[in-house]
Amino acid sequence: MININSLLLLVAAAVLSLALPPTAGAHQMSVFAYREQGRLQVESYFGGQRPAQGCAVTLLARADSRQLGQGETDSAGKATLAWPDYPGDMLVTVNCGQGHQAQWPLEAGEKGGETEIPPAALSAPLSANGEDLRPIVAQEVERQLAPLRRQLAAQSIRQPGLADALAGVGYIVGLAGLFAWWRGRRKGD
Amino acid sequence: MHISEGILNAPLIVGGAALAAVGTVAGLRAIDPERIMTPALLAATFFVASLLHVPLGPGSVHLLLNGLMGLLLGWGCVPVIAVALLLQAIFFQFGGFTALGANIVIIAGPALLCGLLARPHLARPGRRMEIAAFAAGAGAIALSGLLLALVLISTDEQFLLTARLVLLAHLPVMLIEGLITMVVVRFLARVEPEMLGQR
Numbered sequence: 015m016i017n018i019n020s021l022l023l024l025v026a027a028a029v030l031s032l033a034l035p036p037t038a039g040a041h042q043m044s045v046f047a048y049r050e051q052g053r054l055q056v057e058s059y060f061g062g063q064r065p066a067q068g069c070a071v072t073l074l075a076r077a078d079s080r081q082l083g084q085g086e087t088d089s090a091g092k093a094t095l096a097w098p099d100y101p102g103d104m105l106v107t108v109n110c111g112q113g114h115q116a117q118w119p120l121e122a123g124e125k126g127g128e129t130e131i132p133p134a135a136l137s138a139p140l141s142a143n144g145e146d147l148r149p150i151v152a153q154e155v156e157r158q159l160a161p162l163r164r165q166l167a168a169q170s171i172r173q174p175g176l177a178d179a180l181a182g183v184g185y186i187v188g189l190a191g192l193f194a195w196w197r198g199r200r201k202g203d
Numbered sequence: 204m205h206i207s208e209g210i211l212n213a214p215l216i217v218g219g220a221a222l223a224a225v226g227t228v229a230g231l232r233a234i235d236p237e238r239i240m241t242p243a244l245l246a247a248t249f250f251v252a253s254l255l256h257v258p259l260g261p262g263s264v265h266l267l268l269n270g271l272m273g274l275l276l277g278w279g280c281v282p283v284i285a286v287a288l289l290l291q292a293i294f295f296q297f298g299g300f301t302a303l304g305a306n307i308v309i310i311a312g313p314a315l316l317c318g319l320l321a322r323p324h325l326a327r328p329g330r331r332m333e334i335a336a337f338a339a340g341a342g343a344i345a346l347s348g349l350l351l352a353l354v355l356i357s358t359d360e361q362f363l364l365t366a367r368l369v370l371l372a373h374l375p376v377m378l379i380e381g382l383i384t385m386v387v388v389r390f391l392a393r394v395e396p397e398m399l400g401q402r
Contacts, residue, residue, distance in 0.1 A: 042296045043207065112369055113206035113302075113355055178294040181252060183247045183289055190243030197236035 065091025208299025220304030230281035270343030273318020313346030340384025
């Protein structure tokens, strides 16, 4: 009968090493994108920490895969694209080569484009007229919302942790049991 | 080494899945239910080892231990790697679900090949056994990298460029895995020689 102590030791060492903070999740590539002052900001990471640098960014129309924009991530894993004049759903794809790619959907509701302030509104003396103030307020709100948009989008990045590792190991033990039972039953027939 | 969702075309997805399925069925037949704990523990090791990364290069590299799987399990390494990769896709979001078949072929294929080639040299403890173990551990990583580059030709990536990038990024992993495989085999030769086919 095989002594499994050495293998148990290996598994235990691997699981325990997860307790050290910086080890988890190097491989998973994630991307998120948000609108900031009328432009599309894209950020991409490996494992939620290391910026994915020099990766090709493409913006596609969901409906017909038409390319609406492209760019490349910088050393911080970020890219800025012009917000296209397109009414439908879009998809941001970041490809880092070697089979690493991640996508982020942009829904049609996220209307882009900076609200233009007509020059007349800027030169004319401000009145309490709501219509005159509207574009200025819209621009300010847009500016204030940008960090919030980023924060919301950044929350989508999920790093695997100890709970995920333990869950997976649990599944493996269960599957092994299932396999032994299934083969044992067939032998018994 | 895991291919993400949305990269492969339909023929590669289907072909990869078919090859992986054949290998998995063949591998399941090779596993002795009486000794199921060995493959199960190795599956757990492989599953968790992918979280241990070597921070290097623009991409990310992590331990695979596929050479060790092949050495210790032979054909049995295919279902073990298939299960571990499936769970990695579910829990860690490593690799896409549609790319699972191709990922199994890329990682389990070289594991199987290196395992079958090196296994006969493990029959007796000594220098020869250690070199064979190191070669299986490092060689499986190198072959997986080449296979990955080959599969990625289907996208517009150039084979030589991708192969060079992947291999360069995985050089430290090759070294580390070669050493780990050698140490584990040496340890097993002392405490559990029958696992290596020794008497």
